[in-house]
Amino acid sequence: MAIAHEIRHARRAVALTGAGISAESGLGTFRGKHGLWSTYDPTLVASIESFTEDPRKFWEFARRIGPAFLDAKPNSAHEALAELERMRRLDCVITQNIDGLHQRAGSRQVIEIHGNAARIKCTSCHASYVTLEILDNLIQQDVPACRRCGGALKPDVVLFGETIPSETLNQALKKVNSADLLLAVGTSLEVYPAASFPETAKNSGAKVVSINAERTDWDDFCDYRVYGNATEILPRVVQAMRLSV
Secondary structure (H helix, E strand, O other), rough: OOOHHHHHHHEEEEEEEHHHHHHHOOOOOOOOOHHHHOOOHHHOEEEEEHHOOHHHHHHHHHHHHHHHHHOOOHHHHHHHHHHHHHHOOOOEEEEEOOOOOOHHHHHHHHHHHEEOOOEEEEEEOOOOHHHHHHHHHHOOOOOOOOOOOOOOOEEEEOOOOOOHHHHHHHHHHHHHHOOOEEEEEEEOOOOHHHHHHHHHHHHHHHHHHEEEOOOOOOHHHOOOOEEOOOOHHHHHHHHHHHHHO
């Protein structure tokens, strides 16, 4: 398998993942014909402007989609990336996802450029909570309030209109620039800055591999393109690497 060969001989392979890798875990994608944003207007329910004006709208939306995130479990694609890290063939995972499934699958080096819904922060005093620990508050209060100061709580995720924390972005860019192989899995790359990562890697001399369920606008840019479910493809990559040892 060509992808296994490339990963095996890479000096530093980095994975970039999007919502598609978590689809088999029951989490729908956000963009595209059947994506979440085809049902909801993100500027009304998931932007920092709308949250600031009326956080109730956000929390109504969050309570509709929240159970899926709480019930989701890592799938074989997450587990395959974790195994590649254990095999010392993958340096890290940079993810656009906020579900925390990479860590739960066993990945240790994960850069979450859009945050993690398992963490909640106060918008006033910046106190931090674990979502499951204050779940009753999140469900029962129209606008969940901080136990310390009474300020409005917000998941530790990057909403539309917010910028990625500079430390997180710089860490991700450092990994992309130092990679000689970028493995992009389940991402349409329509959102910046992640959309620029393959070109950044390519300009630094890296090869780019795309694993997606369907074609994307940036496919012609890739050195390798594989169409199908990551839950089937990535375990085969791991198996091919094991057989070659």
